[in-house]
Amino acid sequence: MSAVLAPAMRDARDAGSEPLGCYHCGLPVPPGSRWEARVGGAARSMCCPGCAAAAEAIVDGGFGGYYKNRTEFAATAGGDADAPELALYDEAGEEGEGSFTIEGVRCGACVWLVERRLCALPGVREVALNVALGRVFVRWDPALCRPSVIVRALRRIGYAAYPYEAHRHDDALRRARRTLLRQLFVAGLAMMQVMMYAVPVYLADDGTMDADMRALMGWASFALTLPAVLYSALPFFQGAWRDLRRGMPGMDVPVALGIAAAFAASCASLVSGVGEVWFDSITMFIFLLLGSRTLELEARRRATEALDRLRRGAPASSLRLRGDRLLRDTELVPSARLAPGDLVLVKPGQAVPADGVVIEGETDVDVSLLSGESQPRPAVVGDALPGGAINAGQAIVVRVTSTAHESTLATLVRLVERAGQGKPALALWADRVAAWFVVALLLLTVAVYAVWQVLDPGRAWQAAIAVLVVSCPCALSLATPTALAAATDRLLRRGVLAVAPHTLETFERATHVVFDKTGTLTHGCPRLRRVLPVGELHNEICLRIAGALQTDSAHLLSAAIRAAMPESGLQARELRFEIGRGIEGSIDGVVYRIGSAPFVAELAGGMARTAAPPGITTVWLARAGAWLARFDLSDSLREEAREVVRRFRDCGKTVVLLSGDEQGVAQAVASQLGIAHAYGGRLPAEKLAFVRELQKGGAVVAMVGDGVNDAAVLKGADVSFAMGRGAELAQLHADGVLLGEGLGPLADAAETARRTLRIVRQNLAWATVYNLAAIPAAASGMLNPWLSGIGMALSSAVVVLNALRLRRG
Structure with a gap:
């Protein structure tokens, strides 16, 4: 802090008053601001919810004396590694990983020194310095290391460093x-x-x-x-x-x-x-x-x-409804304080503060910040909205389903921070x-x-x-x-997030591109086309049993069957899930199975009674000694899938379809898309084994998948991409994420990878x-x-x- 402000703070403290502007950082307080925090038993004015939250954290952590003894505002504090903010950072560092801003890194020698010095610290497990962003990511054992130790180590070798804060870094x-x-x-x-x-x-x-x-x-x-x-x-x-x-x-x-x-x-x-x-x-x-x-x-x-755009997409405050929502009685609260179940009013032009569901109103939302898609999409009652989506039409009421920290936007920000x-x-x-x-x-x-x-x-x-x-x-x-850095920014604007450092380099070298089917080459929204009873129970009863068994399943086929019977009125107990095969459960003392024919046959005995038409995915239902029904489902192909496959073939890459669906279904989809190699009926472990066999033969495998079932094979491939709408576990194990709805950005990523390496x-x-x-x-x-x-x-x-x-x- 400048020498001008420090005496002013001492004079204000001696006079028993607070300094002009924000009590925490010293910046001007906007007219009409309602942000404040209690420090020293008095309400202090704050310029923003971030300062209010920081001040409350300092006081709640027992460091209230910081405000009595400081000689400068928090915005420029941090020269001492033992400052209260850093002590609080130590308290919050239980997860054992974080980013630090580092100034003065100029060349490869700097990179070598920083990484070698930090790796020598006890408990430090991983160090990655991003020269382009001026940030270093560190993963450590909380029992052996603390953030303050990392900052001290960097400062002792001549680099200005402090725990990463967006505004301070900017x-x-x-x-x-x-x-x-x-x-x-x-x-x-x-x-x-x-x-x-x-x-x-x-x-x-x-x-x-x-x-x-x-x-x-x-x-x-x-x-x-x-x-x-x-x-x-x-x-x-x-x-x-x-x-x-x-x-x-x-x-x-x-x-x-x-x-x-x-x-x-x-x-x-x-x-x-x-x-x-x-x-x-x-x-x-x-x-x-x-x-x-x-x-x-x-x-x-x-x-x-790109990271700045994402951060600015998260609103600092939200209009939370209280009482009867029809009265539109709102209060302005920090978005960080929202909890699942809260109702928020999102006015035209405002961003959705956290993931939620529309419960009132119809509008158009702009999700270009999240997915790179330029066209707004309609949102009606019952539609799920991601945090960060912009309301481009009428005012709507949204029921919050996640905290702001766990929203889609916050998750994307963390993924972008990992990138590079x-x-x-x-x-x-x-x-x-x-x-x-x-x-x-x-x-x-x-x-x-x-x-x-x-x-x-x-x-x-x-x-x-x-x-x-x-x-x-x-x-x-x-x-x-x-x-x-330039390539990562370009891809993000086009709806592709390259998370791992080797993503572009390995994707350019890939010899095989392996696609999952459901949710990847298809839209991932299968519909129930027909229920075919093969036993003594009629359609409605079979649907009710199927719906009860799949109540807690996130699988796309389960969701399609549940959509046909939203409320079954039955309750299944002792549920047992077998990934890639099906579900077993008990209803009124009777054990049922629903899933693939081989899985169901183990309970029903014998063979499946009828064959499904080509291109149709079948799910079977049975109980001990009796086959009950066959559910026929189908999913439409993505419009751009054929063009994406063609572009990969033209680049000399071998395209493979690897699916958990039956071989006939997988072959039918492959024939429509011009894919020469199709393998169906593969369980997650079998998919991984298939990829490893390719790798043993010298192939460099790029895997594109969606859903929990693909997590293992995504991790095992040389480079992998997860669909942005896929399961969070799949994205966690992928090297890249397709943020939009389609496959088009994947082909752009291949071209960008080629240009980048060149x-x-x-x-x-x-x-x-x-x-x-x-x-x-x-x-x-x-x-x-x-x-x-x-x-x-x-x-x-x-x-x-x-x-x-x-x-x-």
Whole structure:
């Protein structure tokens, strides 16, 4: 907190009053704000529900003394790892995982150091640093480690770090951007002015300019270069000093050494009147390198846009109904306080605060934030709405079915936060190379200087500076994370969330794409077409028994049968579920089974009595020694399924249909879609075994599925995608999630994966070729510091701009 606010807080505390603005963070309180929290026995004004919740948590946790002793507001607190907020974070860290904002990460050496230092902490199980987002994800054993220990460890090696908070992280990015733009402006102004004095000296190389005028030009250039070196180049010197203190030189070290060496040599030449001055090269180098760093920061900012859009989609407050909902008596409450069963009024233009069901009104809702689908869809009484959906029509009343923390939007935010954590194989390779690149470069610089001292001492200093300046380890470090961040943002806008770090890389290499049928190639909304009694009970009784047995089943076929008999009037006991086979239960002392023919036959005895028509899924019902009924269900194919299958075939991938339905049903669907390989009647364990057999034969398998039954095979495949409407367990085990209703984004993901890997390889190839060509040229004296500076800055810019092409479209 600034020195202005701290005395103001002390004066207010001494006077027995509260500071102006929000009591927690100090920001202005919006007119008419109703947010407040009780601190020190008095109601304190708050600017938002977030501050109110934080203040209540601090007081409830027994840290009320924090407000009496603080010297700065909470918005900029956190310099001390033992601050009350961090202590509360320790108390809340029971789950043993979390994200931390980390500032100052610049290159592969930084990544290597951070991950190695945190992995050395007792109890730390997993560390994944996302350079593009400036965040590190850590999983730890709560019995052995705490968040405060992680923050202390990061600060001790020179990085500003604190538990991740969205607003604080965004503020840090904005501050960094403002500072960088100011430094860029000063460097650009200095460069232009110095060139005004340098050009006449270059033009007068025939001796027409006398020594006094040349010296005057040199001193003017020195005065103009000084602000660029002392202010604009400050990030490079600070980064280099931090790297040297921790014993792991990063890419700022050669940059800082190059600037310092060139400036020192120029000053020595200026004072002695012998030799060249390179003030114009220094200012140009600083300006171009800051320009490249600005592009990098802009790429990082864009990488966070998708997550920012999702966060803004969750309303901070909601209109909760109290009393008779017809009277529309509402109260404004924080969305975080909503509980299942609460009724909320959602006005036009407002977002649904949590998952719920429409109980009054009809409207259109916009779910583009969640699924990427641009067209609003109708919502009527009884329809389920996800948290984050925008009401685009009439006011509606929604009964909340989940807390805001457990809503679809909150789950999606957590999945997006997981995306980008960890690195694919190409990124790991680049990090290993970049970590040792700088050390090798410094040794090479010493060798170049020594060789030129023997050959031509007058050129030794210039050659050494050129080697330091021309090298570009940052291109190696930026090549992969920048491209992956741009690709992840593009996919999210198109309705695909790549969660695992290897998703795109492995999907591009996949040789086989294996599809589940129900809910994947079909809409997942099967309908009961016919009930065929095969025993002494008639249709209605069979439906009632089936409905009772499947009351607690989430399977799509069970839901279709229940829809035909919403209230069976019967109660089943001793239910036993066998995944992929069926359900057994007792009704009035009689044991029944419903499910596949082999499962039911174990109780009924004999064989199924009739065969179903092609393309029809059958569910059988029986009791001991008697077959009772056959339920015929069918599901319509997704309109885009045929085109998606064709696109994969055209790419040379083998498409396979792997289903738990009967072989005849699976074959009928495969024939309609042009899939040559169809395998039906596979239980979850058999699906997994099938995929592993493919892998043993050298195949790289991409699995696309929906539902609890697919969780095991999704986990076992090389890369997997779950339908966004599928079971939460399936999404948890998948490497990617299709957020919309259709399969179309899957084909887009394949194309994006291909483009991403191509651009990553281009970036790595460019960085490698550039360094292999430029460093020897500088060492041999072919490049002076001026050209070397341009080369390094342009090398980084090429990598970033090439990666940002992935955002188009």
